[in-house]
Amino acid sequence: MSFGVGERVRVSARAHDGHHRTPGYLKGKSGTVERVHDAFTNPETRAYGADGLPAERLYLVGFSQDEVWRDYGGGSADRVYADVFEHWLEDA
Amino acid sequence: MLRARAVTIGVVERAAHDRGGRPTGEPIDLTEHELADWELLTDALVAALGGRGVMNVDELRRGIESMPPAEYERASYYERWLHSIETVLTEKGVLEAGELDRRIGG
Amino acid sequence: MSHDEHGHDHGEITTDGEPEAAARVRVLEELLVEKGVVDRDEVRRRIDWLVSRTPADGARLVARAWVDPDFRERALDDAKAAALELGVDAGSSPVLVALENTDAVHHVVVCTLCSCYPRALLGPPPDWYKSLPYRSRAVSDPRGVLREFGVELDDDVELRVVDSTADVRYLVIPNRPAGTDDLSEDELAALVTRDSMIGVAQPTALAPA
Numbered sequence: 001m002s003f004g005v006g007e008r009v010r011v012s013a014r015a016h017d018g019h020h021r022t023p024g025y026l027k028g029k030s031g032t033v034e035r036v037h038d039a040f041t042n043p044e045t046r047a048y049g050a051d052g053l054p055a056e057r058l059y060l061v062g063f064s065q066d067e068v069w070r071d072y073g074g075g076s077a078d079r080v081y082a083d084v085f086e087h088w089l090e091d092a
Numbered sequence: 093m094l095r096a097r098a099v100t101i102g103v104v105e106r107a108a109h110d111r112g113g114r115p116t117g118e119p120i121d122l123t124e125h126e127l128a129d130w131e132l133l134t135d136a137l138v139a140a141l142g143g144r145g146v147m148n149v150d151e152l153r154r155g156i157e158s159m160p161p162a163e164y165e166r167a168s169y170y171e172r173w174l175h176s177i178e179t180v181l182t183e184k185g186v187l188e189a190g191e192l193d194r195r196i197g198g
Numbered sequence: 199m200s201h202d203e204h205g206h207d208h209g210e211i212t213t214d215g216e217p218e219a220a221a222r223v224r225v226l227e228e229l230l231v232e233k234g235v236v237d238r239d240e241v242r243r244r245i246d247w248l249v250s251r252t253p254a255d256g257a258r259l260v261a262r263a264w265v266d267p268d269f270r271e272r273a274l275d276d277a278k279a280a281a282l283e284l285g286v287d288a289g290s291s292p293v294l295v296a297l298e299n300t301d302a303v304h305h306v307v308v309c310t311l312c313s314c315y316p317r318a319l320l321g322p323p324p325d326w327y328k329s330l331p332y333r334s335r336a337v338s339d340p341r342g343v344l345r346e347f348g349v350e351l352d353d354d355v356e357l358r359v360v361d362s363t364a365d366v367r368y369l370v371i372p373n374r375p376a377g378t379d380d381l382s383e384d385e386l387a388a389l390v391t392r393d394s395m396i397g398v399a400q401p402t403a404l405a406p407a
Contacts, residue, residue: 015104019154021363023310024106025113025337037293037366047154049184058364060295065359069113074341077356083364111333112310112361118331120346124324127248130220133227135322136244140236143244149365153312169313169328171219177226186235196225 001091002057007033008092009061011084019047022088026080030092031063034081042085057086108161109153131170138173147180155179248322255286256319256369257390261383263296264374274298277369281319289318293366297358299373299397304355306344306397307370308336309362316367320392327396337361347398370397377403 003009013028021043036059041052065078072078127135141147155176156164164172181187230236259281263270273280277296281288288294294316297305309315310333315323326332335343340359344351351357360368372394378386391406393399 013104019150019157021311023112023361023363024104024110025310027104035295037364040292040365041150043150043153043364046148047150049151052150058366060360060366062358069338073339074357075351075353075355077354078340078358079356080337080359080361082361083366085364109311111330113338114330114334116331116334120326120329120331120335120343122326122346124326127322128216128220130216130223132245132248133241134219134223135248136241137223137227137230137236139244139248140240141230143240144236146235156312165330168217168219169325171217174219174223174226178222186233187229192222192226192229195229196221 002086003033003036003059003089005033005036009033009059009089010092011061012088012090016044018044020044020088022084023082025068026061026063026082026084029063029068031061031067033059034062035060037083040085058083059086059089061089107157108159108164109157127170134170134173134177137177141177141181146184146186147177151180152176248317251317251319251321253320253390253392253395254387255281256316256392256395257387258284258286259296259319259369260371260390260395261387263371264378264386265383270298270371273371287318289316289367291316291318291365291367294319295366295368296371297360297368297397298371299400301373302354302356303358304351304373304397305358305360305368305370306336306340307360307362307368308333310334310337311361311363314362314365314367316369319369320395324392344398347393349398349400370395372397372399372401375401375403 008030010030011022011026011028039055040058042056046052060081061084062079062081065072065074065080066076068080138152142149156172158179159172159175178192182189227241231238259273262284263273269280273296278288278294299305313323313328315327337359340357341351362368388405389401391399391401394401
């Protein structure tokens with residue numbers, strides 16, 4: 001499924017055996033789509049010699065720092081963003 | 093030899109290269125160094141191998157991530173790249189297993 | 199153009215203080231050239247490209263964005279296309295995104311998983327950017343990190359950390375300093391430091407030493 005700017009999404013909370021670009025600190029966290037990038041080849045397969053196709057949509061997702069870290073010591077409006085592939089996102 | 097072992101932080105286990113939010117007491121060392129000739133060479137080899145379609149950036153990253161955690165943390169940036177090039181090229185048969193060691197030793 | 203170069207004594211190919219990796223990579227290059235996997239010319243060209251990269255091109259893009267509001271909008275929409283307008287080599291990454299710092303919002307960039315960085319526009323990344331402590335704390339304690347760089351943000355400034363987890367590259371357009379209205383575009387570019395385009399510094403009206 002695809003997402004649009006402003007939509008709430010949740011990053012899947014799952015382990016992945018092998019190369020993947022979803023950082024652990026964001027797994028299971030919910031945020032908002034900030035940007036929809038072009039489609040990119042899938043690093044999870046391309047890292048093992050496959051061609052990484054079909055290309056998949058990549059999203060810049062923003063999270064409230066207060067919701068990511070139990071003891072975030074900065075401003076309440078502070079945010080953290082990461083580029084996350086579509087297959088790692090679910091409706092929040 | 094240390095077996096690769098992920099560190100459990102938060103919800104899901106993570107591998108050694110996944111650093112975001114890991115507790116660290118270390119201040120950030122702001123000293124900079126100009127890249128040494130061998131580091132430029134390592135970088136250039138990866139770029140050349142990429143240009144030739146022999147090894148791509150995802151394979152480079154995956155090769156780096158395959159280092160045992162203690163080695164990963166101890167190695168310098170381009171030492172990790174070199175480990176990855178050797179791993180991936182040996183896997184692909186571009187290098188024979190142990191070929192580089194033999195050539196250096198001989 | 200490659201010639202048979204088995205003449206060297208491998209015991210002499212590192213200079214003092216170099217790690218073992220230095221010898222290994224030189225022998226690796228030799229092997230790969232012999233096998234026809236790469237040739238020396240292309241390796242040299244790649245080295246030349248890398249050492250040619252400095253923050254000057256990034257600074258040009260920033261200075262243009264400061265003086266030209268339409269260019270700024272185009273850069274915020276598609277920084278790669280904007281860079282190409284200036285004849286700047288924006289590198290091989292398919293997407294470059296410019297992040298605008300204002301009085302209300304401050305961006306800082308990191309790559310927690312490795313060290314992704316807009317090298318074409320900034321040159322090779324500094325050691326600290328690639329370091330484990332930066333990669334750990336830039337996301338979880340960004341205000342503490344900025345303090346270590348001498349930047350103190352007000353509580354009401356929204357601090358946005360961008361983790362370059364994929365092949366999109368991020369470049370900060372720092373906030374234009376006060377007192378620079380009379381400067382030419384070139385003079386403005388001279389105020390823009392590499393660190394300000396990562397987000398760990400703010401340019402001032404005084405050119406850096």
